[in-house]
């Protein structure tokens with residue numbers, strides 16, 4: 001692999017700074033980078049991330065808003081060419097309860113962070129955005145030019161950051177790629193990392209919990225305009241999400257314009273009932289399910305069209321939901337050993 005200094009036109013990166021690299025997605029991206037011969041440098045405050053996920057990796061414990069720390073990282077790693085910014089708080093109900101805290105954590109700190117990156121001559125930023133910024137259309141599929149209409153303070157922090165970074169990229173020597181993730185599931189297939197939470201609140205997490213506790217799984221919302229009335233999501237294996245970042249590092253130099261947005265999903269919608277069927281095919285024992293009312297704030301959901309990811313990144317997902325479920329179950333079985341004590 002050719003060395004790639006900052007500002008260099010090489011399409012390959014050898015070192016990347018991953019903010020939030022001790023979290024679920026960031027740590028998986030770090031593993032995918034390592035497997036591809038790219039050295040990840042991790043910056044994480046461990047507010048929700050886990051030290052175990054940074055073990056054996058270049059790791060700086062601290063906040064993205066900490067200017068002297070960011071300066072030190074760039075002084076010690078002058079060959080960092082691209083920064084992947086996954087650091088955020090991500091719990092939708094918490095963002096409803098504490099919008100000030102969420103705007104501060106996700107927007108104010110991101111503004112501080114990009115200021116530090118500019119000062120250190122960083123010219124490439126990959127931002128973890130979310131499908132939650134979209135308003136879903138009648139056919140439930142969305143593309144990058146679909147209307148943006150975030151429905152929670154959390155989702156709005158993502159939309160605000162995208163716009164803020166695009167404004168900055170238009171005026172300053174930095175380019176930004178916003179990757180809009182759909183619904184990540186699964187774990188690193190080599191089981192180095194996975195979801196750090198013991199009780200994830202997404203549908204698959206609830207299914208695993210129902211199985212562990214021997215209680216029925218609740219299908220929350222059965223009157224949505226989908227084929228079977230349950231909500232629809234685009235479940236993307238977290239490893240596929242991670243390899244999309246490796247593809248993005250390789251292709252960054254070919255992207256045109258100061259700011260680009262790309263959806264990362266599978267291109268297929270899966271309803272909660274379909275996910276349940278798949279779960280019961282994969283799990284050692286099937287779980288029972290019960291219909292229930294919608295939860296406040298829930299939406300029908302959406303899936304993505306993935307033409308742009310294919311075209312611009314040359315990437316497409318390799319895993320289907322069955323493998324995502326299998327890896328999530330494998331991870332749930334070993335999580336307690338990898339994460340010795342729960343924070």
Ligand SMILES: NC(=O)c1ccc[n+]([C@@H]2O[C@H](COP(=O)([O-])OP(=O)(O)OC[C@H]3O[C@@H](n4cnc5c(N)ncnc54)[C@H](O)[C@@H]3O)[C@@H](O)[C@H]2O)c1
Pocket residue numbers: 019020021022023024025026043044045046047048049050062063064065085086087088089090105109128129130131180181182183184
């Ligand atoms: N998990 C999802 O379903 C999903 C979907 C779409 C987008 N995203 C985005 O992907 C990114 C990663 O999400 P995740 O699921 O891995 O969450 P996570 O909580 O596992 O990871 C976030 C990481 O960022 C760190 N962090 C938070 N604030 C920080 C700060 N100020 N300074 C330094 N580190 C900080 C946390 O300690 C944690 O390790 C987030 O930006 C999130 O908005 C997640």
